[in-house]
Amino acid sequence: MSMTNRQSIYYWKCDRPSAFFALEEREDILETAQIETLLHPVLAKYFGSENVRLRSGNGQGNHLTYVAEYNGIQRFIRIENGPEGDDFMEIEAHVLTEIKSLGVPAPVVYAVDATRHHVPFAYQVLEYLPYPDLNKIHKAGELNFLAVAQKIGENIAQWQAVELEGFGPFDPIVLRKTGKLKGLHPTYRDYFFLNWKKHLDFLVARKFLKASESNEIQRLVLQYEQFLSVPQGCLVHKDLALWNILGEPNEIKAFIDWDDTVSGDISDDLSLLACFHTGTVVAEAIKGYESIKPLPPDFLPRFWLHLLRNMVVKAVIRVGANYFDRKSDFFLIGSDSDGAALKTFTLQRIKMACVGLQNKIQIKDL
Known part of the structure; x- marks a missing residue:
């Protein structure tokens, strides 16, 4: 799905074609275990090792989240796996980088890919910040x-x-x-x-x-x-x-x-x-x-x-x-x-x- 489909979106959580999909009952295209299997090679390439540990990021929103760790380095991983194939994660990554340059506290963006060329979901690799909301x-x-x-x-x-x-x-x-x-x-x-x-x-x-x-x-x-x-x-x-x-x-x-x-x-x-x-x-x-x-x-x-x-x-x-x-x-x-x-x-x-x-x-x- 092209992101230009947000032309008809006022607010994603209620206007997306599968509104409430991530809020009421998760009906992911892929099972969580499948996502984790596909995510490991991505992280292995990023960290330079296959010995990457993955645990839940305990996210409460409409994305799957993980914390990836290797050799004492931790990164926060966000996954967009909605049926629309939304690629707004690229927009978000750009915004995070821009506001951080203005002095607004925000996580560092290390990687983002919303093309779905290598894996069938969009993902971000972000700075892991060990603070509660x-x-x-x-x-x-x-x-x-x-x-x-x-x-x-x-x-x-x-x-x-x-x-x-x-x-x-x-x-x-x-x-x-x-x-x-x-x-x-x-x-x-x-x-x-x-x-x-x-x-x-x-x-x-x-x-x-x-x-x-x-x-x-x-x-x-x-x-x-x-x-x-x-x-x-x-x-x-x-x-x-x-x-x-x-x-x-x-x-x-x-x-x-x-x-x-x-x-x-x-x-x-x-x-x-x-x-x-x-x-x-x-x-x-x-x-x-x-x-x-x-x-x-x-x-x-x-x-x-x-x-x-x-x-x-x-x-x-x-x-x-x-x-x-x-x-x-x-x-x-x-x-x-x-x-x-x-x-x-x-x-x-x-x-x-x-x-x-x-x-x-x-x-x-x-």
Whole structure:
């Protein structure tokens, strides 16, 4: 499958042809044992030895992960084995290298191959960073969240310095030919509204939203669509959450999992924090952001528009992959919570985004 098929993708986890494949029930093309057998010659070539030990990387996302070790050297291995043959791992590797050059903490990329010429899956060989994700630290009650939130905001401002053309997911063909990142859409509005009605119709069909609620959400967004006239895209992580940040209670060691990255709006990543956390946390991230660069005068309506768009996407994923049936051991659910509480929170946050867009609450009220 050519990566240009992401032309029709707003967000991979809910718009991919086999949406929820990696989230609900893994139906990999290859069995894990087959993948490991095929991976060993690749690693033997990389390490220069066949005596490479392989263990699970304990990944929680939509990739298979391993830690490979030889002669005291460890590397983190990510595998993309979805039925679509997606090759966005090349884009992600380029982004990781570029943000690291800007001073953003990120793992070193040692190798990437999404061609599937040698093995029938895409893979990355990355620096192994022996740190937990911040979500584990947070769930254990040990994260200095406000201090870390400021650092998250600072880094968002830093990675927005990456120069981009176009909007939405990036075109790997252009990257291979020119070494530059170019979004697949000519305008930001085109990207923002991609699959918008499809997402809302899905939530109505699954009885998560009423038809009247969907209609009101659509009317409200159209009322504020002038704020989607973005002249220049910026780098957006697009899956910014604590489980995609490695570190310690007071320090960030790496921002990981850039496989949903896009050229988008400056408010998008800050709004993603608001998909999970309180206004106090988001305010600290904004403070960190503004210590690096100023926010535009129309930041607030853009923030609420993106919180609403991101929450609709998250609702589609959570409904489609049955997240609301999960227990507290699931990474997305708090240690003293459950799936029912996640459903309530998801609905509330969609409604709060609508209220915020109408200028009836401030970010601190989240």
